[in-house]
Amino acid sequence: xxxxxTSHGLTGPxxxxxxxxxxxVELGTWLLAQGYRFVTVTPETHRIVHSRRGISNGFDLRxxxxxxxxxxxxxxxxxxxxxxxxxxxxxxxxxxxxSRVRFSTIGDxxxxxxxxPASDADSVFFGPDxxxxxxxxxRHLPSCGRAxxxxxxxxxxxxxxxxxxxxxxxxxxVLADINAKALAYARVNARxxxxxxxxxxxxxxxxxxxxxxxxxxxxxxxxxxxxxxTFRDGGNHHGTHLSVRIVYECLSRLSGGxxxxxxxxxxxxxxxxxxxxxxxxxxxxxxxxxxxTEIDPDVFGEELRGADYARVERIAAVGxxxxxx
Numbered sequence: 001x002x003x004x005x006t007s008h009g010l011t012g013p014x015x016x017x018x019x020x021x022x023x024x025v026e027l028g029t030w031l032l033a034q035g036y037r038f039v040t041v042t043p044e045t046h047r048i049v050h051s052r053r054g055i056s057n058g059f060d061l062r063x064x065x066x067x068x069x070x071x072x073x074x075x076x077x078x079x080x081x082x083x084x085x086x087x088x089x090x091x092x093x094x095x096x097x098x099s100r101v102r103f104s105t106i107g108d109x110x111x112x113x114x115x116x117p118a119s120d121a122d123s124v125f126f127g128p129d130x131x132x133x134x135x136x137x138x139r140h141l142p143s144c145g146r147a148x149x150x151x152x153x154x155x156x157x158x159x160x161x162x163x164x165x166x167x168x169x170x171x172x173x174v175l176a177d178i179n180a181k182a183l184a185y186a187r188v189n190a191r192x193x194x195x196x197x198x199x200x201x202x203x204x205x206x207x208x209x210x211x212x213x214x215x216x217x218x219x220x221x222x223x224x225x226x227x228x229x230t231f232r233d234g235g236n237h238h239g240t241h242l243s244v245r246i247v248y249e250c251l252s253r254l255s256g257g258x259x260x261x262x263x264x265x266x267x268x269x270x271x272x273x274x275x276x277x278x279x280x281x282x283x284x285x286x287x288x289x290x291x292x293t294e295i296d297p298d299v300f301g302e303e304l305r306g307a308d309y310a311r312v313e314r315i316a317a318v319g320x321x322x323x324x325x
Contacts, residue, residue: 021087021184021187021188021191022086022087023082023083023084023086023087023089024083024087024089024101024112024188025188025191025192026083027080027083027084027087027089027103028103028110028112028188028192029192030080030083031061031065031103031110032108032110034061036061036062036065036103036105036110037062037105038062038065038066038102038103038104038105039104039105039131040066040102040104040113040126040127040128040130041127041128042127042128043116043117043118043127044302046067046116046117049067050067050068050069050116064076064099065099065101065102065103066102066103066104067116068098068099068102068115068116068117069098070093070096070097070098071096071097071098072095072096072097073097084099087101088100089101098115099115100114100115101113101114101115101185102114102115102116102126104126104130106131106134106159106163109159109162109163109192109193110192111126111157111158111159111189111192112157112185112188112189112192113125113126113156113157113185114126114181114185122179122180122181122182123181124156124157124179124181124182124185125156125157126156126157126159129219129263129317130156130157130159130160130219132263132295132296132317133159133160133219133263134159134160134163136261136263136293136295136319137160137163137164137217137261137263138163138164138167140259140261140319140321141164141167141168141215142168142214142215142258142259144168144169144170145170146214146215146257146259147168147171147214147215147259148170148171148172148214149171149172149174149211149212149213149214149215149255150164150165150168150171150172150173150174150213150214150215150216150217151173151174151175151176151206151209151213151215151216151217152164152173152174152175152176152217152218153176153205153206153216153217153218153220153246153250154176154177154178154205154218154219154220154221154246155175155176155177155182155183155186156177156179156182156185156186156219157182157185157186157189158175158182158185158186158189158190158198159189160217160219161173161174161175161186161198161217162175162186162189162190162193162195162198164215164217165195165198166193166195168215171214171215172197172199173195173197173198173199174198174199174200174201174209174213175190175198175199175200175201176200176201176202176203176205176206176208176209177201177202177203178202178203178204180202183200183201183202186198186200187200205245205246205249205250206249206250206253211253212253212254212255212258213250213253213254213255213258214254214255214257214258214259215258215259215261216250216253216254216258216259216260216261217260217261217262218243218246218250218260218261218262218263218264219262219263219264220242220243220246220262220264221242240264240266240267240274240275240278243262243264243275243279244275244278244279244282246262247260247262247279247282247283247320247322248282250262251282251286251288251322251324254322254324255324256324256325257323257324257325258323258324259321259322259323259324260320260321260322261319261320261321262319262320262321262322263295263317263318263319264317264318264319264320265299265300265315265316265317265318266294266315266316266317266318267309267312267314267315268312268313268314268315268316269311269312269313270313271313273316273318275318276292276318279320283322286322286324287324287325288322288323288324288325289322289323289325290320290321290322290323291320291321292318292319292320292321293318293319293320293321294316294317294318295316295317295318295319296316296317297314297316298314298315298316299315299316299317300315301314301315303315
């Protein structure tokens with residue numbers, strides 16, 4: 001069994017608070033102090049790797065908080081179990097337990113999200129698209145001083161918004177999502193990122209957020225999904241409806257000189273990019289400049305087996321950057 005060092009970040013007795021996020025912040029801080037690192041893969045890759053190992057008591061931190069494997073109570077220090085209990089983040093089945101949350105790392109940052117499999121309607125998803133999205137946002141950051149007010153629309157774990165705000169000193173950040181669990185997790189991640197000034201809004205796109213923004217970023221749900229999970233379902237038109245709606249609504253709330261960065265998926269049918277075909281009319285109506293990039297020409301190929309994508313030949317990961325004068 002891995003020897004866990006409890007000398008960093010965990011002190012006892014623990015203060016009892018009404019906020020379960022306190023324990024999760026302490027747990028994330030402790031994991032970083034242990035040298036914890038984990039890159040979250042696609043659900044299919046996770047399933048394959050998960051199947052390679054049977055139940056074992058020789059688990060380490062990556063097994064518990066990355067690969068979401070079950071474990072026996074005696075495998076973790078009592079302090080860690082206490083944090084999971086206090087945060088309502090442990091599930092028990094017979095003699096074995098599992099963490100309800102996972103922790104992924106990007107560089108020196110640690111971010112909490114839902115455990116595998118993310119099958120609940122309000123799951124907070126994190127995966128390879130999150131890494132691609134953050135990289136795309138960072139390639140298109142406005143110059144310092146031009147992004148006084150930032151919003152991450154449909155923020156999920158808050159990973160991209162927190163990363164962008166940390167690179168733009170002097171800015172203020174709003175993390176908005178229709179999913180209350182996502183905002184709860186984003187609050188934990190903001191504290192882990194030592195960004196306590198971030199604001200949070202329970203909002204359907206920008207319906208419950210006031211004012212204009214200098215920098216708007218979004219990575220909305222983008223699949224046509226019969227399960228209707230809020231983190232996944234992009235609505236009609238092969239999942240493009242929500243992404244198109246975000247472009248229309250966010251451009252009306254973008255400050256002069258502001259920038260919108262959107263990362264999404266584009267189903268391609270008979271050579272036609274359905275997302276760009278829908279959003280191009282909006283871009284023609286607005287006095288703006290934009291760039292449109294096909295980041296990856298073929299992702300989520302397994303979705304083509306479903307009835308909703310029966311006529312789609314491929315699904316591309318794409319990025320749209322819009323600048324107002």
